[in-house]
Amino acid sequence: xxxxxxxxxxxxxxxxxxxxxxxxxxxxxxxxxxxxxxxxxxxxxxxxxxxxxxxxxxxxxxxxxxxxxxxxxxxxxxxxxxxxxxxxxxxxxxxxxxxxxxxxxxxxxxxxxxxxxxxxxxxxxxxxxxxxxxxxxxxxxxxxxxxxxxxxxxxxxxxxxxxxxxxxxxxxxx
Numbered sequence: 001x002x003x004x005x006x007x008x009x010x011x012x013x014x015x016x017x018x019x020x021x022x023x024x025x026x027x028x029x030x031x032x033x034x035x036x037x038x039x040x041x042x043x044x045x046x047x048x049x050x051x052x053x054x055x056x057x058x059x060x061x062x063x064x065x066x067x068x069x070x071x072x073x074x075x076x077x078x079x080x081x082x083x084x085x086x087x088x089x090x091x092x093x094x095x096x097x098x099x100x101x102x103x104x105x106x107x108x109x110x111x112x113x114x115x116x117x118x119x120x121x122x123x124x125x126x127x128x129x130x131x132x133x134x135x136x137x138x139x140x141x142x143x144x145x146x147x148x149x150x151x152x153x154x155x156x157x158x159x160x161x162x163x164x165x166x167x168x169x170x171x172x173x174x
Contacts, residue, residue, distance in 0.1 A: 002139055005050050008168040014050070014089030017103035018164040022057035025152045025159050028068055030112045034152035035084060035163035036104040041075045041147035043100040048168045049138040054119055054152060056161040064121050064155040067136050068113035073147035078107035089166070099169045101144075113151055116142070146172070 008014045017037065025034035034054075039047045054065050084103040119134035144150050144167070152163050 004140060005168060008170070009089040012088060012090040012097055013170060014166065014168045015086055015099050015101055016089060016164065016166045017084050017086045019084055019105040019162060022160050022162055023105055025054065025065060025154050025161065025163065027155065027158060028113055028115065028153045030109045032109050032113065032151050032153070033106045035165060036078065036107045036109070036149055036151040037144060037165050037167065038078055038102040038104065038107070038149040039144045039146050040077055040100065040102060041073070043146045044172055045100045045146070045169045046172055047101050047144035048140050048170055049142045049144065049150065050140065050166040050168065051135055051137045052119070052150075052152065052163070052165045053133045053135045054161050054163050055133045056159055063157040063159050064118060065134055065159055066118040066153060066155060067116045067150060068153040069116045069144075069150045070109070070148040071111065071114045073145070074110035075147055076110055078104060078109050078149070080106075080108040082106040101167060101169060103165070109149065109151075113149070113153060115153065115155070116150070
């Protein structure tokens with residue numbers, strides 16, 4: 001972990017979210033399931049992504065998992081949502097500081113996402129799942145600006161598993 005994220009965690013600006021039960025990660029679609037991190041328009045913050053991870057839970061066909069994002073800024077945000085849990089990285093025994101970022105396990109996005117980065121395939125062969133989490137390590141190299149989102153997506157077929165994401169919320173540059 002970089003010094004940036006350590007310092008942001010110390011001052012209470014780092015957040016972690018996950019789906020609470022294994023869920024389907026859909027193929028690129030505005031009807032999205034898995035895990036979506038959204039920065040509402042007008043939030044006044046940038047969501048600086050640290051990492052996202054996926055662990056498959058159901059043995060199915062070979063498929064690819066990755067991260068997708070919004071192609072444009074949208075002022076309205078997602079609809080028909082199911083909220084996911086958000087925890088502050090500075091664990092003080094409660095979830096009182098949830099920040100501005102929104103996290104959903106199901107959402108109707110403003111528009112279909114576009115492919116950003118692959119994470120890998122949770123299936124190695126027709127009979128063997130990968131044994132480790134598939135991790136996309138951004139270490140601050142991707143920022144979810146107000147009115148945009150980032151999410152998990154599958155490329156060829158839906159996959160079921162546990163998803164998580166970690167980010168820091170910082171004030172917009174002057």
